[in-house]
Amino acid sequence: MSGRGFLEDKLDTPSTLRDTNHFVLSLIPYEETTTYKKGTCHGPEAIIEASAHIELPDETLRIDASSFGIETLRPQITDLRSIESHASELAARGDNTLLGFLGGEHSITPAIIQGLRKKDVGIIWVDAHADLRRMYHGREDNHACAGRNSVSFGRIVQIGIRSLAHEEIAYLSRSDRVQSFRYWAEQAKDAIRGLPGVVYLSIDLDGISPTLMRAVGTPEPGGLSWEEILELLDFVFAEKRVCAFDVVELCPGEEDVVSSFTAARLVYKIMAYHAHHKLVGKVSPSQ
Ligand SMILES: [Mn+2]
Numbered sequence: 001m002s003g004r005g006f007l008e009d010k011l012d013t014p015s016t017l018r019d020t021n022h023f024v025l026s027l028i029p030y031e032e033t034t035t036y037k038k039g040t041c042h043g044p045e046a047i048i049e050a051s052a053h054i055e056l057p058d059e060t061l062r063i064d065a066s067s068f069g070i071e072t073l074r075p076q077i078t079d080l081r082s083i084e085s086h087a088s089e090l091a092a093r094g095d096n097t098l099l100g101f102l103g104g105e106h107s108i109t110p111a112i113i114q115g116l117r118k119k120d121v122g123i124i125w126v127d128a129h130a131d132l133r134r135m136y137h138g139r140e141d142n143h144a145c146a147g148r149n150s151v152s153f154g155r156i157v158q159i160g161i162r163s164l165a166h167e168e169i170a171y172l173s174r175s176d177r178v179q180s181f182r183y184w185a186e187q188a189k190d191a192i193r194g195l196p197g198v199v200y201l202s203i204d205l206d207g208i209s210p211t212l213m214r215a216v217g218t219p220e221p222g223g224l225s226w227e228e229i230l231e232l233l234d235f236v237f238a239e240k241r242v243c244a245f246d247v248v249e250l251c252p253g254e255e256d257v258v259s260s261f262t263a264a265r266l267v268y269k270i271m272a273y274h275a276h277h278k279l280v281g282k283v284s285p286s287q
Contacts, residue, residue: 003045005072006267009052018069022279023098023271024090026073028083028112028246030104033142037217043250043263044102048072050257050264058272065271067285080111080141087115087244095241096283098274100267103248105217106131107141109202110149116244121154122195124236126207126229128220130161130180132168143249151177154200157191159184159232160207162222184228189235201236201245201270203229205263215259217251226262230269237273245270 006025007016027044034040057064075086090099101112106127113123125131131147134140141149147156148171158180164172172180181188192199206216209223224232236242247270250263 003074004048004052006048006051006070007054007056007066016066016070021069021071022096022275022283023065023068023070023100024073024093025070025100025102025267026075026086026090028075028077028101028104028108030077030080030083030108032105033107033137033139034105034217035137035144037251039251039253040103040105040217040249042252043104043248046250046252046260047102047247047264047267050260051268053261054265054268058269061272061276063272063275063280065268065275068275068279068283070271080107083108083111084115087112088117091116098242098271099244100270101244101246102267103246103250106143106146106202106204106248107149108248109146109246110153112244112246113150113153113200116200118153118198118200118243120196120198121243122199122240123150123154123156124192124195124199124201125156125158126160126202126224126232127158127204128160128206128223129163129204129218130158130168130172130178132171132178133165134167147178151175155195157181157188157195159188160224163220182222184224184232192236193239195240197241198243199236199240201242203245203247203266204249205247205259206249208262213259213262215251215253215256216249229266233269233273237277241278242274
């Protein structure tokens with residue numbers, strides 16, 4: 001299926017495609033194992049639709065990340081294996097390209113990281129839930145197991161975690177692979193500094209406060225404010241090279257455009273911080 005790309009208004013915004021695109025966004029509407037509220041399969045297109053209403057320049061960084069080119073992809077996704085092979089095809093794009101994946105449910109994350117085949121990668125995980133169960137509702141690939149299924153690919157620093165099962169508390173107390181924080185604070189920054197230089201960034205939107213982000217499958221009180229998530233992004237992109245990111249678990253509803261718009265804004269903020277820290281002055285904006 002073809003359609004509008006990210007930031008493309010069907011009426012008057014010109015295409016964000018350039019000869020060279022430093023941002024690639026893949027829409028991954030995968031939903032197999034959600035247990036509470038259904039609808040994450042509609043998340044990617046809701047983000048694209050909302051993105052048409054975002055201003056191109058960043059209001060604080062005063063740069064236009066779209067000038068570095070954004071390519072929006074709608075790959076044929078049938079199962080986790082097809083997501084893994086799609087990610088592995090994109091891995092060939094090279095280090096100057098930031099890959100983004102819009103979910104869909106959180107179980108896409110380990111499939112993507114596996115497909116990228118990074119040797120020494122750290123994982124930054126924004127979420128309300130640790131997702132460290134070995135199995136949930138009879139499935140090891142449940143979205144509640146996404147963190148556990150990512151541990152073999154790299155050490156994980158989690159932020160925003162405020163809901164834990166007995167099994168997850170026990171796992172965290174014995175694991176030296178996962179550090180879990182409730183708040184965005186100095187300890188979390190230190191933990192991120194301790195990760196390898198290349199990181200994968202996974203943002204489950206329920207990590208953000210439900211006062212702002214209500215349209216998620218498994219909401220949880222508490223969570224990061226908008227200013228905190230921006231500070232986190234600024235910190236991560238300044239300290240590390242982010243090879244790829246995902247934004248998952250948007251469960252859009254007709255009655256709640258704030259969540260979809262906030263998710264779209266977050267995706268573009270990620271691009272803006274990457275452009276600010278890694279592209280401006282180093283590569284020329286593409287034609
Ligand atoms: Mn999650």
